[in-house]
Amino acid sequence: MIKMLSVKGVSSGYGKLLAIHDVDINVKKGEVVVLIGANGAGKSTLLRTISGVLRPSKGQIIFQGRKINGYKPHSIVKMGVVQIQEGRGILARMTVKENLEMGAYLRSDKGAIEKDLVQTFEKFPHLKDRLSQNAGTLSGGEQQMLAIGRSLMARPQLLLMDEPSLGLAPVIVEFILETIHDLREKDEYTILLVEQNANQALDVADRGYVLETGRIVIEGKSQELRDNEKVQRAYLGKTIRSREN
Amino acid sequence: MIFQQLINGLMLGANYSLVAIGYTLIFGVLGLLHFAHGEVLMAGAFMGFYIILWTDLPLYITLPLTMIATGALGIIIDLLAIRPLRKDFHLAPLLSTIGVTIILQNLAVKLFGGYGTRFPDAIKDYHFKIGSLFISSINILTLGISIFLMIALYFFISKTKIGKAMRAVSESHLTAGLLGVNVDWIVLLTFGIASALAGASGVMIGLAFHAISPFIGLTFALKGLVVMLLGGLGNVLGAMIGGLILGMAEVLAIVVLPTEINLQDIFSFGIMILILIFRPTGLFGTRITQG
Ligand SMILES: Nc1ncnc2c1ncn2[C@@H]1O[C@H](COP(=O)(O)OP(=O)(O)OP(=O)(O)O)[C@@H](O)[C@H]1O
Numbered sequence: 340m341i342k343m344l345s346v347k348g349v350s351s352g353y354g355k356l357l358a359i360h361d362v363d364i365n366v367k368k369g370e371v372v373v374l375i376g377a378n379g380a381g382k383s384t385l386l387r388t389i390s391g392v393l394r395p396s397k398g399q400i401i402f403q404g405r406k407i408n409g410y411k412p413h414s415i416v417k418m419g420v421v422q423i424q425e426g427r428g429i430l431a432r433m434t435v436k437e438n439l440e441m442g443a444y445l446r447s448d449k450g451a452i453e454k455d456l457v458q459t460f461e462k463f464p465h466l467k468d469r470l471s472q473n474a475g476t477l478s479g480g481e482q483q484m485l486a487i488g489r490s491l492m493a494r495p496q497l498l499l500m501d502e503p504s505l506g507l508a509p510v511i512v513e514f515i516l517e518t519i520h521d522l523r524e525k526d527e528y529t530i531l532l533v534e535q536n537a538n539q540a541l542d543v544a545d546r547g548y549v550l551e552t553g554r555i556v557i558e559g560k561s562q563e564l565r566d567n568e569k570v571q572r573a574y575l576g577k578t579i580r581s582r583e584n
Numbered sequence: 585m586i587f588q589q590l591i592n593g594l595m596l597g598a599n600y601s602l603v604a605i606g607y608t609l610i611f612g613v614l615g616l617l618h619f620a621h622g623e624v625l626m627a628g629a630f631m632g633f634y635i636i637l638w639t640d641l642p643l644y645i646t647l648p649l650t651m652i653a654t655g656a657l658g659i660i661i662d663l664l665a666i667r668p669l670r671k672d673f674h675l676a677p678l679l680s681t682i683g684v685t686i687i688l689q690n691l692a693v694k695l696f697g698g699y700g701t702r703f704p705d706a707i708k709d710y711h712f713k714i715g716s717l718f719i720s721s722i723n724i725l726t727l728g729i730s731i732f733l734m735i736a737l738y739f740f741i742s743k744t745k746i747g748k749a750m751r752a753v754s755e756s757h758l759t760a761g762l763l764g765v766n767v768d769w770i771v772l773l774t775f776g777i778a779s780a781l782a783g784a785s786g787v788m789i790g791l792a793f794h795a796i797s798p799f800i801g802l803t804f805a806l807k808g809l810v811v812m813l814l815g816g817l818g819n820v821l822g823a824m825i826g827g828l829i830l831g832m833a834e835v836l837a838i839v840v841l842p843t844e845i846n847l848q849d850i851f852s853f854g855i856m857i858l859i860l861i862f863r864p865t866g867l868f869g870t871r872i873t874q875g
């Protein structure tokens with residue numbers, strides 16, 4: 340398979356404080372790769388560094404053969420890397436429709452955008468009835484659907500998802516993970532996924548990395564991670580987590 | 585009499601609205617109180633003055649030219665005085681805009697003198713007599729232009745792609761950037777639009793009051809602030825309506841409470857203090873940029 344993203348020896352953080360150290364990860368075209376780690380391990384920091392929100396202090400990020408670190412987020416979106424923020428990043432004072440339109444901000448193919456909107460409504464029928472509603476009034480689950488739908492409106496080559504199940508009821512978590520599964524199977528999206536629900540995330544992922552205090556400590560196929568004793572103890576136990584934003 | 589005053593009040597208020605919209609747009613995208621905004625209005629008044637004086641161009645050309653010039657001034661202010669400081673602690677850009685105020689005001693005094701200047705009559709002022717009312721054509725015209733500009737702006741931010749990007753930036757720089765919006769560019773554009781509106785207002789104030797001075801910025805800046813608070817920070821529609829309300833309220837205050845002293849300003853700032861105490865989010869709520 341073709342290598343889509345490679346992160347090579349990247350260290351990054353906030354000001355002088357580094358939150359990730361010498362991180363190496365790869366994502367191939369068509370894969371779903373999951374990033375597992377405890378709170379504060381640096382998962383979001385890694386995604387933010389890939390999407391250009393943070394600049395790495397060391398290392399390289401290569402996307403489709405091109406070095407992308409050093410570019411601003413809007414340029415990286417243009418190259419095809421789209422991040423769904425932790426906490427969803429909904430534009431609360433704009434309507435659902437406007438949020439979806441903003442997803443296609445860099446596109447000008449009006450006809451195709453309309454078609455993609457229709458597809459989005461097929462995936463998330465909930466959204467269709469709420470088009471003219473302010474997005475801030477949606478429930479948490481609906482907001483996450485909107486966030487995913489909006490990111491797809493950009494027709495991304497690589498989708499970065501930061502804890503899409505955060506703070507959602509189990510049924511909705513199930514639905515979101517199913518959606519991710521479909522995105523990969525039916526629509527052939529490539530996805531780098533951050534998840535705390537390691538169990539379910541490994542169900543939809545091909546491979547995974549475990550991040551501990553800013554370093555990759557374990558990597559492997561989903562099944563290998565499942566069988567790993569340390570992973571079982573730390574991430575596959577019955578730890579139910581719920582947290583807002 | 586009251587009706588006549590109401591027209592005057594609306595005209596005055598529409599100018600407050602134009603100033604307040606600029607404040608509120610910039611506050612929306614940067615969370616910054618742009619102190620020098622009134623000085624941009626003053627600069628617009630003088631630019632309009634010299635365009636009319638030197639070229640004798642008609643108003644429908646003078647006004648857009650002035651708007652382009654003050655728009656450019658706003659963009660330069662962002663580039664030179666605000667952007668380099670944006671990553672510093674949050675008071676730095678604010679202090680910098682106060683610095684710009686001082687520079688522009690002193691520059692104007694140096695160039696144009698500290699006294700009032702008579703503004704040339706770019707258009708003839710007709711006074712209609714309807715029944716017992718006298719209505720000035722300039723007042724009607726400036727009111728019409730202001731309302732036109734406000735409607736155009738409202739259409740721009742609620743319907744166009746770039747307008748929506750502006751609202752996205754005013755909600756979150758991070759989210760807007762991750763959607764592909766060039767945030768720096770949108771901020772620049774916002775300064776341009778806000779400053780163009782202030783420039784238009786400067787010309788119209790010159791026309792309506794027949795006189796300008798390097799200090800008119802301050803009065804309108806303060807009134808604009810009151811209106812921004814009245815309408816809710818970052819709320820464009822609130823700023824539009826708030827300005828009209830304040831303008832009419834001021835004029836009515838003069839009619840109802842005739843005195844020797846200038847009650848008008850006491851009244852306006854009294855309103856501001858009351859709002860800050862009882863409704864700090866403004867009459868129409870905070871930062872609902874669309875309306
Ligand atoms: N904006 C910030 N400024 C300073 N430090 C930050 C910032 N965001 C995160 N950090 C720090 O960086 C480290 C990694 O945080 P990060 O958000 O990447 O963790 P995470 O793995 O995504 O955790 P979670 O599961 O809680 O989202 C933490 O120690 C955190 O305190």
Ligand SMILES: [Mg+2]
Nearest residue numbers: 382383384425
């Ligand atoms: Mg995180």
